[in-house]
Amino acid sequence: MVFDFLQPVSSSIEEYISTLSNQTLGKKVVLHTQTDFPVLENIALALITVNESRGAAKENEDCNFDRFRKEFYSLYPGNWAVSMADLGTIEAGASIEDTYFLLKKLVEELVKKRIIPIVIGGSQDLTYAMYRAYDNLDQMVNLVAVDNQFDFAKENALPSNSYLSKIIIEEPTNLFNYANLGFQTYYNSQEEIDLIEKMYFEAYRLGEVATNIAVAEPVFRDADLVSIDVTAVQSSFSGNFSQFNPNGFNGKEICSLTRYAGISDKVSAFGIFNFNETAQETVLIAQMAWYFIEGFSFRSNEYPFGSKEKYIKYIVPIEEEELVFYKSNISGRWWIEIPFLTNVNNKLKRITLLPCTNEDYLAACEQEIPERWWKAQRRNIV
Secondary structure: OHHHHOEOOOHHHHHHHHOOOOOOHHHOEEEOOOOOOOOOOOOOEEEEEEEOOHHHOOOOOOOOOHHHHHHHHOOOOOOOOOOEEEEEEEEOOOOHHHHHHHHHHHHHHHHHOOOEEEEEEOOOOHHHHHHHOOOOOOOOEEEEEEOOOOOOOOOOOOHHHOHHHHHHHOOOOOEEEEEEEEEOHHHOOHHHHHHHHHOOOEEEEHHHHHHOHHHHHHHHHOOOEEEEEHHHEOHHHHOOOOOOOOOOEOHHHHHHHHHHHHHOOOOOEEEEEOOOOOHHHHHHHHHHHHHHHHHHHOOOOOOOOOOHHHEEEEEEEEOOEEEEEEEEOOOOOEEEEOOOOOOOOHHHOOOOEEEEOHHHHHHHHOOOOOHHHHHHHHHHHO
16 A cells, blocks of 8 residues: 555654643644554545655755654644644655655545645655646646746756656646746746746746735635745745745745645645755744645635525626626635636536636726636637
């Protein structure tokens, strides 16, 4: 069984948790120990750490996740009723492809069981393995990456800097949309920026998101898989000075983004990558994971589209189109209808509504077509 390949949490973590207050996260989580594996029947979230950094050329750098677990489990949960298990660690395989395969199978099994994997690990090319987990799940995938680069293939590029090319090119093609939050123009060639536009993907510059963090909420609301590169965080907040980044998200902003990812009813897999084990970064990633879980605890289960009685419908005539908006009576959030062509891939049938904002509705009333709607239409056609 695929779970047999997971290494249990260390005995030192068990001992540490035993010293904590009964109110801490550590006392609320079921652990994969040296003697027991968690019963997954009623589990909603599963933590997995992955000791694989070869995709970022860290050939001999083993990552010890004990410091992260100590920081994470010493935190106090909110008013949550969330069942969570710590499944332990995937150790690096004989080859990087072996690690990919094991992570893919684990994520696939968990998603089938409607358990959201929270993957904390090495290089960001592990996103590719998580994406491949959807190959047998009969659905198209919306991938959202919080990253200062697009990670397209460059000449002699490392896997962590080129995994997106593999996702786009290799069969089977499950990718419906890729959205980047926080890219910094000087880290991306104009050719890459043009390719994002040509493929009708979405990209939001760091300044755009940092100025109005709420712009990211509908992007996450449409995501299946979320991948966060910690190097998108400003070094003064992450403590990572070996990969120095003077600009990036601050601690509050990155935690807001992870909370948006958690609160999305659609996100079914979540990963945080390029963990460098600095004391500062360990605390930050523990808090990012905490905010994802808090967001999850506040999910409203509004997606997929349920009873129309819970929504107000708005029809906006614009040019030769009629744009149909829905506003939730529960959360006040907005969606816009995407009409389908008759010859689209069957996997796309479930994608009928696109999350949007109140500003998109107001712009449509002024005869402006929302850009996200237009790009989704183009992807649907091509």
